Amino acid sequence: MEERGVLFEGLSDEEKAAVEIVVSDVDDTITxxxxxxxxAFRALWKLKRMGKMIVLLTGGSAGWADAYIRxxxxxxxxxxxxxxxxxxxxxxxxxxxxxxxxDVQYQHKKDSLLKLTAGLRLSTDQYARIFDIAYxxxxxxxxxIRTLKGMIKAxxxxxxxxxxxxxxxxGSYGKRSSLLYFMESLYDIDSDRLTGHGVxxxxxxxxxxxxxxxxxxxxxxxxxxxxSRFTSLPRYxxxxxxxxxxxxxxxxxxxxNS
Numbered sequence: 001m002e003e004r005g006v007l008f009e010g011l012s013d014e015e016k017a018a019v020e021i022v023v024s025d026v027d028d029t030i031t032x033x034x035x036x037x038x039x040a041f042r043a044l045w046k047l048k049r050m051g052k053m054i055v056l057l058t059g060g061s062a063g064w065a066d067a068y069i070r071x072x073x074x075x076x077x078x079x080x081x082x083x084x085x086x087x088x089x090x091x092x093x094x095x096x097x098x099x100x101x102x103d104v105q106y107q108h109k110k111d112s113l114l115k116l117t118a119g120l121r122l123s124t125d126q127y128a129r130i131f132d133i134a135y136x137x138x139x140x141x142x143x144x145i146r147t148l149k150g151m152i153k154a155x156x157x158x159x160x161x162x163x164x165x166x167x168x169x170x171g172s173y174g175k176r177s178s179l180l181y182f183m184e185s186l187y188d189i190d191s192d193r194l195t196g197h198g199v200x201x202x203x204x205x206x207x208x209x210x211x212x213x214x215x216x217x218x219x220x221x222x223x224x225x226x227x228s229r230f231t232s233l234p235r236y237x238x239x240x241x242x243x244x245x246x247x248x249x250x251x252x253x254x255x256x257n258s
Contacts, residue, residue: 004211005233008218008245010252015216019253021189021198022047023179023210024246026058026068028163028203029220032242040243041072043250048073050254055183057082057175059160059167059206063128069094076186081160081169081206082178083131087186099181101173103156106131109170113155117148123165133157133168140166160206163222167206176209200234201246208232220245 011019024030030040047054054074058065058081065079069086076087083102089095103109110133123134135148148166152159157168160175173181183189200210203220211217212232219234221241227233238245 002215002235004235005219005223005227005230005237006235008236008238008248008252010255011249015199016253016255018197019052019199019216021053021055021194023055023057023194023198023200023214025202025204025207026056026060026064028222028242029201029207030056030243030246032244034164037243039247043243043247044073046250046254052253055179057179057200057210059132059134059162059165061123061125061128061134062086062130063125066094076182078175078178078182080129080132081167082173082175083169083171085178085182085186087182095186097182097186099171099173099178101171101177101181102131103170103172105156106170109156110168113152113157113168116151116155120144120148131169131171134165135168137161137164137166161204162206163204174209175206176213179210199249201249202234203242203245205229207234211235218245218249 056068056074056077058079060079062079062084065077065086068074068077076085078085083099085097087095121136121139123136126134149159152168157170160167180191183194195215200214200217203222208230211234217234219237221238224237238248240248
């Protein structure tokens with residue numbers, strides 16, 4: 001078994017040759033301190049020029065996903081923790097699909113939880129969310145987060161914790177199951193091809209399931225800062241945070257295509 005959580009010093013020739021599909025989180029993985037910097041944006045375009053399939057897998061809102069799919073060089077955006085996908089269809093049109101694993105009662109459950117937690121600060125992009133609720137972590141004390149997680153469970157929801165939000169969903173989906181569903185149904189890419197020819201990049205605790213699923217996974221340096229909180233570490237951890245670490249990966253991959 002390969003060692004996990006080792007310092008990223010570049011991909012092996014075998015790893016470079018295998019990568020066809022790049023699946024990445026967005027916040028604090030491609031962005032840094034809430035911003036998209038030129039190095040990370042250039043890295044995305046480098047991936048596109050290399051002919052890689054780029055799939056964003058994010059807890060971000062449907063509103064952000066719409067901007068990403070139209071303005072960034074990506075093939076698909078799975079947003080709100082897996083509740084929906086925006087992708088480029090034939091002819092260049094943007095295709096929108098809901099995840100059938102979303103609870104049919106999600107709106108009622110969502111409205112009920114919002115009423116119960118009316119005093120807690122929501123993400124500033126909550127207005128652009130369709131299925132989930134995002135609570136702003138920086139405005140939550142530790143005891144409030146513990147209480148909130150209990151309330152979410154009682155309301156029939158599930159939660160995930162990113163670097164910036166406590167995200168709440170209603171249904172039997174998560175990042176991994178949603179990625180597998182959408183890749184199979186839209187692209188006819190099964191689990192074996194994804195794990196054999198894909199790489200996953202993330203930065204936080206809500207990426208842990210994907211780190212354990214993908215043999216080739218890369219965590220930004222923030223993972224090192226929280227190492228003791230992880231049960232499943234990525235294969236590699238970059239020296240840089242956010243988009244700097246993302247750029248490290250792309251530079252390494254690019255070296256085999258020059």
